[in-house]
Amino acid sequence: MTASLLYPFILVAGVLQALGNSMNARLRDRLVNPWLAATASFLPVVFLFATLFIALPTPLPNAESIRGMHWYSALGGVAGAVAVFGGLLFVDRVGAGPFNGLAITGNILTSLAMDAFGVFGLHRSGFKAMSWLGGLLMVVGVVLVARSSGTRSQDRGGGLGATALYPFILVAGACQALGAVLNAELRGALVNPWLASTASFLPVTFIMALMFILRPTPLPRRDDVEGVRWWMPLAGIAGGVAVFAGLLLVDKVGAGAFNGLLITANLLASIILDHFGWLGMKKVRAGPQRLMGAAVMIAGILLISVT
Template sequence: MNAALLYPFIIVAGCLQALGNSMNAQLRGCLVNPFLAAAISFLPIVFVFATLFLVMPTPLPGLDGLGRMPWYAPLGGLAGAVAVFGGLALVDKVGAGPFNGLTLTANILTSLALDALGLFGLQGSGFKPMPWLGGLLMAVGVIFIARVTPDKGPEAGEGAGAGAGAGEGADAGHGLNPKLLYPFIVVAGALQAIGVAWNAQLRTALTNPWLAALVSFLPVVFTFVLVFLLRPNPLPRREDVAGMRWWMPLAGLTGAVAVFAGLLFVDKVGAGAFNGLLITANLLTSVALDHFGWIGMKQVRAGPARLGGAALMVAGIALISLF
């Protein structure tokens, strides 16, 4: 099959991922505790994939496939969840713009490195300048899109004006220079890309895609439930829970479509093209959600910076996909 025929499905997965991110933000607002919100977001995913596996239990993995499975393959979901945790823990300290810009740029560049070097079972393509140029364009586009926030407008301009007074702004109240957190955010973005490759290996070993998705998400749910039991405060009040809409707990399911797409398609299209398409669709959908103020998002007009960033991302993914 021509890999390009899979692109529309990956784009849809990226759009749904953006919807899931916005829905998760609303869920976190209602449930107060981020670990409780994450656990509730991931639980329906496990239920759905467990049900699908029980309904369609074949094909089942053989002993040979299980024996060749790398030890890290079942941890692909956890690797991707590091970025979720990073968003919950760090986005209020560094700002949404820098956080998203760093994680997505690290994701794109790590994906290109995985393809070039053939790591984690991917077919090595060697160094090709055009895809890396596309990755650079996408990284610049991400920065242009992410630097505009609902509350502050262009963060880069404000940061330049703040100078030594930054302690009075974004990092006020926690006594920590936000830039010290940047290496951890970059690692989270790289792990997102690595998690996609690990999930592809898990799918190869387990044969059944529903079983592979279930095995990928189970450690994530276990981790968030355990952390919530260890740190149960703060708990939501009755009025907080009363404000929760029926669709909010389904946020994880919309995001799970992207994980499932990675299980099926990343070894066919390559990590660079897959993550590039996914991220481009994700960010363009996010720009639209902000522009129109859908799903409870604060309205942010798609001005020249965001539209220019979107154009750079489209040009970048074209270079990655065509070359």
């Protein structure tokens, strides 16, 4: 199967990731405590992948593949979750539009750099001017979409100002790209994709649960819990499809193309969710600037994918 035939699966994963983000936001509203909400989101993912591994336990890694696994391979889920941590800490300070724009910029530029240098087992593609031009177009498209969101940077006083947080957000986006590549390497070492997915999500779930134990307040009231809809705890599973896709496909299509397609599908789905106000999202009309940003992003990913 050629790499281009895998693109539709990555686009679907990106759409599900956008749905998962919106579902997580609603779960966070109801459960109040962000660490409790994150734990409730990740636990079903761990249960699902662990169950699939029990049902499909073969193939299994051998001693040689485990010995050859780098110590950092199992940290893919943690690296990818840095963007989630950044959202919990910084979105209210800088605004959702600037946060997403900066995180995605860090993601796509890091992905292109990893492809160029062939790090973490990726095929070394070298510097490709058209790919980097595509990356630049994606950044421009993201900025147009982010600016059309109507959100403004906020500084609530105390600590660092909003603009001083921008480098940390760029690093969070870079870690998200790194997580996809590390997950692919983990998949290569553990052989079984369900085992690799379980090993990727377990550390994240442990960290979220530990943070909740350390910071157990505020807690939801009874009416908050009663307002939790059946689909809200499935947010992690929807987002987990993107992680699973990365396990299987990053080394086949390249980090730049994978993350570019994933981000493009994510943002396009987010624009639709915002426009219609689905899943409880605040309605934000898909005006000319947002649509132009989406078109520029599509042009960017086409340049990355065909070079």
